[in-house]
Amino acid sequence: MTDTTQNTGAVTPISSLHTLDARTKRRNAAENRFKLYGMIAIGIGLLMLVTLLTTILSKGTGAFTQTFVTMEVELLESKLDKSGERDLEKIKKVTTFGYAPLIKTAFEKTVEIHGIETDLKSKTMAKILSKSAASQLRNYVIANPDQIGQTIEFRFLANSRVDGYMKGRVTRDSIANDKNITPAQLDFVDQLIEAGALKKTFNIDFIIGADASDQRPEAAGIGVAMMGSLFMMLVVLALALPIGVAASIYLEEFAPKNWITDIIEVNISNLAAVPSIVFGILGLAVFINYMHLPQSAPLVGGLVLTLMTLPTIIISTRAALKAVPPSIRDAALGVGASKMQAVFHHVLPLAAPGILTGTIIGLAQALGETAPLLLIGMIGFIASNMPETVGEGLLSPNSAMPAQIYEWAKRADPAFYERAWGGIIILLIFLISMNTLAVLLRRRFERRW
Amino acid sequence: MYDTEKLGTDVNQTETKISARNVQVYYGDTHAIKDVNVDIDAKSVTAFIGPSGCGKSTFLRCINRMNDTIDVCRVEGDIKIDGEDIYDKRVDPVQLRAKVGMVFQKPNPFPKSIYDNIAYGPRIHGLAKNKADLDEIVEKSLRRGAIWNEVKDRLHAPGTGLSGGQQQRLCIARAVATEPEVLLMDEPCSALDPIATAQVEELIDELRDQYSVVIVTHSMQQAARVSQKTAFFHLGNLVEYGDTSQIFTNPKDERTESYITGRIG
Numbered sequence: 001m002t003d004t005t006q007n008t009g010a011v012t013p014i015s016s017l018h019t020l021d022a023r024t025k026r027r028n029a030a031e032n033r034f035k036l037y038g039m040i041a042i043g044i045g046l047l048m049l050v051t052l053l054t055t056i057l058s059k060g061t062g063a064f065t066q067t068f069v070t071m072e073v074e075l076l077e078s079k080l081d082k083s084g085e086r087d088l089e090k091i092k093k094v095t096t097f098g099y100a101p102l103i104k105t106a107f108e109k110t111v112e113i114h115g116i117e118t119d120l121k122s123k124t125m126a127k128i129l130s131k132s133a134a135s136q137l138r139n140y141v142i143a144n145p146d147q148i149g150q151t152i153e154f155r156f157l158a159n160s161r162v163d164g165y166m167k168g169r170v171t172r173d174s175i176a177n178d179k180n181i182t183p184a185q186l187d188f189v190d191q192l193i194e195a196g197a198l199k200k201t202f203n204i205d206f207i208i209g210a211d212a213s214d215q216r217p218e219a220a221g222i223g224v225a226m227m228g229s230l231f232m233m234l235v236v237l238a239l240a241l242p243i244g245v246a247a248s249i250y251l252e253e254f255a256p257k258n259w260i261t262d263i264i265e266v267n268i269s270n271l272a273a274v275p276s277i278v279f280g281i282l283g284l285a286v287f288i289n290y291m292h293l294p295q296s297a298p299l300v301g302g303l304v305l306t307l308m309t310l311p312t313i314i315i316s317t318r319a320a321l322k323a324v325p326p327s328i329r330d331a332a333l334g335v336g337a338s339k340m341q342a343v344f345h346h347v348l349p350l351a352a353p354g355i356l357t358g359t360i361i362g363l364a365q366a367l368g369e370t371a372p373l374l375l376i377g378m379i380g381f382i383a384s385n386m387p388e389t390v391g392e393g394l395l396s397p398n399s400a401m402p403a404q405i406y407e408w409a410k411r412a413d414p415a416f417y418e419r420a421w422g423g424i425i426i427l428l429i430f431l432i433s434m435n436t437l438a439v440l441l442r443r444r445f446e447r448r449w
Numbered sequence: 450m451y452d453t454e455k456l457g458t459d460v461n462q463t464e465t466k467i468s469a470r471n472v473q474v475y476y477g478d479t480h481a482i483k484d485v486n487v488d489i490d491a492k493s494v495t496a497f498i499g500p501s502g503c504g505k506s507t508f509l510r511c512i513n514r515m516n517d518t519i520d521v522c523r524v525e526g527d528i529k530i531d532g533e534d535i536y537d538k539r540v541d542p543v544q545l546r547a548k549v550g551m552v553f554q555k556p557n558p559f560p561k562s563i564y565d566n567i568a569y570g571p572r573i574h575g576l577a578k579n580k581a582d583l584d585e586i587v588e589k590s591l592r593r594g595a596i597w598n599e600v601k602d603r604l605h606a607p608g609t610g611l612s613g614g615q616q617q618r619l620c621i622a623r624a625v626a627t628e629p630e631v632l633l634m635d636e637p638c639s640a641l642d643p644i645a646t647a648q649v650e651e652l653i654d655e656l657r658d659q660y661s662v663v664i665v666t667h668s669m670q671q672a673a674r675v676s677q678k679t680a681f682f683h684l685g686n687l688v689e690y691g692d693t694s695q696i697f698t699n700p701k702d703e704r705t706e707s708y709i710t711g712r713i714g
């Protein structure tokens with residue numbers, strides 16, 4: 001202290017603060033370079049993210065719209081119910097082949113109403129519709145037998161080539177070797193567009209519908225697979241959250257610190273890094289081959305994903321518990337709370353936001369997991385309808401969103417490819433909203449002390 | 450309140466509340482407390498002083514068995530409160546801690562309302578039959594903690610929103626809410642400014658009417674101001690124990706003298 005007071009005053013300083021010495025210059029340059037590297041790294045990351053998102057959006061948005069043909073169909077009694085008794089059993093005997101003539105007639109009428117001039121035969125015209133058109137008609141008639149004899153307006157799915165033409169995927173050049181559609185049919189499609197009978201509109205069935213066979217990609221939807229994912233997540237939440245939180249609380253707050261708990265701790269960390277396909281084969285061996293649970297069932301998928309999610313939840317819960325300051329535990333014990341009261345009244349509420357965040361992120365991981373599902377059969381064409389009860393949802397064969405996307409991506413028809421991208425958009429919406437929820441919950445409930 | 454001479458005469462008439470005999474504490478292999486024998490009087494303030502790491506806080510935490518929460522900690526010897534061995538197998542530490550309250554170094558209110566901070570102890574011990582009872586306990590405790598006037602209009606505001614000194618008085622009020630007989634204070638003023646410290650010291654002096662207060666402090670002035678008896682710890686040993694006035698004016702042990710005159714510590 002005394003030295004400095006002696007140096008102050010009119011003494012000339014050895015170096016000026018207004019000029020940088022060489023060492024400072026080097027240090028500043030290094031710092032600036034480092035900042036630049038950082039910005040470049042972030043830039044590359046952002047660029048990739050933007051590329052990824054634009055690719056997904058540009059390729060996937062097509063899946064949410066679909067081409068429909070609107071026309072009036074006369075439900076001829078002579079074709080559908082010859083006896084005129086409206087006996088449902090007899091009506092059901094008419095197969096989709098029996099409905100094909102109705103559609104042809106409808107096309108002839110449509111052409112007439114709109115004044116379209118075409119050389120096509122009605123059979124060729126009808127081919128621009130999806131193969132599901134006749135069954136759509138049949139389902140309607142079976143549901144409303146009293147409508148037989150009436151003329152009713154229907155909205156039929158156009159087939160995937162016509163849809164592709166509307167979306168620019170199919171052109172007159174590209175169909176040179178295509179047996180499914182001819183340039184003449186495309187001309188007819190153009191005429192229908194002009195007449196307003198053929199339109200591309202939003203397709204809710206993609207979001208709520210079931211998968212469809214290779215022959216009719218236009219009818220495929222991700223809704224049932226979404227239900228499969230939902231039921232799996234319910235199983236994961238119901239099992240992984242209580243088991244994971246209970247295990248973490250015991251390990252963190254009650255268990256003695258000795259070599260056994262050390263081994264458990266190391267193994268939990270290791271389990272978090274085990275490839276998910278290993279959990280899949282474990283699930284196959286234990287749940288299906290040994291316990292004989294049904295194949296392809298969301299229950300089994302949920303059990304496998306529970307195994308996979310548990311380490312994530314345990315690790316994040318323990319971190320959240322550790323982050324609660326020990327002074328809170330002391331305070332509770334100091335007024336005579338038992339250990340359990342201290343944990344449940346004070347520590348757990350403070351750790352809850354962290355636990356919730358960990359759980360949601362664990363669930364989001366499980367939601368996007370495909371590999372273990374391949375091994376327990378939740379993949380492939382699963383022509384199931386929407387499950388009607390919880391039991392059915394858990395036990396009847398189903399797929400999951402990522403598995404459905406994988407399935408579509410590997411099918412040959414490019415129309416399925418578009419649906420795979422569409423599926424990715426839906427999956428990403430789920431993941432992003434779950435992560436957002438995690439962040440919001442943490443913000444909302446985070447308390448300071 | 451600083452009239453230690455007058456208080457010193459009272460001390461001799463009081464009975465022993467806590468008696469420790471041959472207490473040893475080990476942290477793993479470290480022998481932290483070596484053979485401590487001490488008798489702490491009822492309804493008086495006893496100060497533990499000594500340099501950092503001398504074991505005074507460790508010994509304090511033995512009295513309400515807070516050391517049980519540390520896995521590697523081992524306590525030997527006898528500590529008796531009212532003649533009952535608190536390390537007896539039949540003693541439940543939870544029950545003990547209701548009888549021996551504790552105030553910590555750093556104010557640590559629960560992140561709940563002021564009301565809930567006080568009401569928590571009585572609730573878990575079932576001290577209140579109904580809401581009115583509980584309200585009464587909360588008011589009484591806050592008054593005894595000398596903070597009632599400051600918080601009576603905002604009982605449902607968070608306890609963590611108070612100033613440091615208020616928080617510490619809230620913690621003291623919380624500790625007395627369970628009707629303890631002994632109050633342990635582990636450097637209660639170390640995080641407080643001089644004004645808050647004076648308020649807490651005044652409070653400690655008032656608490657002496659009903660409780661046996663044991664206070665660990667780094668400040669010798671504080672020990673001299675608030676306590677009737679003082680124990681000096683050094684390297685895990687209880688070096689000297691006696692009337693505060695005697696320790697500070699006429700220490701018998703060389704080490705005590707060195708410490709209070711600032712040569713060691």
